[in-house]
Amino acid sequence: MARRPVAVRRAITFIDDHAHEDISAADIAATARTTIRAVQHAFRRHLGTTPMEYLRQARLQHAHQELLAADPTTGATVTEIAARWGFFHPGRFAHHYRTAYGCPPYDWQRGGPTTVAGDSRTSPAQGPRHNYLVRLRGGSTRPEL
Structure with a gap:
């Protein structure tokens, strides 16, 4: 299994640590140090979902x-x-x-x-x-x- 990009790992960590807070796609992208579109693309490619769906789950x-x-x-x-x-x-x-x-x-x-x-x-x-x-x-x- 290929290793996930650092931006995806940062985003996942942020979501897992802050799921109880009111966070947005922009917050996730900023933490991942990338754009909203780039983090959405990376999530789809490596996880088969979006950052906001991952947050909901x-x-x-x-x-x-x-x-x-x-x-x-x-x-x-x-x-x-x-x-x-x-x-x-x-x-x-x-x-x-x-x-x-x-x-x-x-x-x-x-x-x-x-x-x-x-x-x-x-x-x-x-x-x-x-x-x-x-x-x-x-x-x-x-x-x-």
Whole structure:
């Protein structure tokens, strides 16, 4: 595997260290010591994504870890945790979370999703998953989109 360019490494480090802050593509480019267009091109070429998408995924991962560690009896809410990580629209957060982890974010505060027999998912900490069958409240199953 080819080594990533220094600008990409700088940008990744900056994003990982400052994901909780309000940062822009210009901030990322300045840290990488390059232009916005150049850092976008480098991310697409070496990571297959954009700097802002990488930032969103980093924030989503932090929010996910915080949800796993949250104690609902203390009054922590999905909305508060999402907002802390820069997701101010609950519906968009829920969409991104469901796409990445295969269930709505509030499922983890209820002890995790109910899965279909034979589904090998054992822990949300295993990482993003797509297209699994999830048991609905009525007992039927459907594929997640």
